[in-house]
Amino acid sequence: MTNSNYRKGADFERRVKKKLESDGWIVFRSAGSHSPADLIAAKRDTQKFEYLLIQCKGGGAGLTKREKAEFKEYAESHGFQAVLASAGLVLEFL
Secondary structure (H helix, E strand, C coil): CCCHHHHHHHHHHHHHHHHHHHCCCEEEECCCCCCCCCEEEEEEECCEEEEEEEEEECCCCCCCHHHHHHHHHHHHHCCCEEEEEEHHHEEEEC
16 A cells, blocks of 8 residues: 555656646656655756756645755755745745
């Protein structure tokens, strides 16, 4: 039997993925990997590529200021823009 919290989280990740894809992003989901990001996205914008690391928090839980700072630092150290996706498919660029 699938854990309902896992299922809700995975469903939210899929909704965020679908939204980004509809905006022209190529998106990969890192399901069950326990990596720092839930989704990785890439998009070519005129002359350059953009890369996102996305942490999805669809329920009431979010990230603390420290967690946001650590996630942003991790993403930027690898050439990515850090994004927090929250309920209502709100994307917060950190």
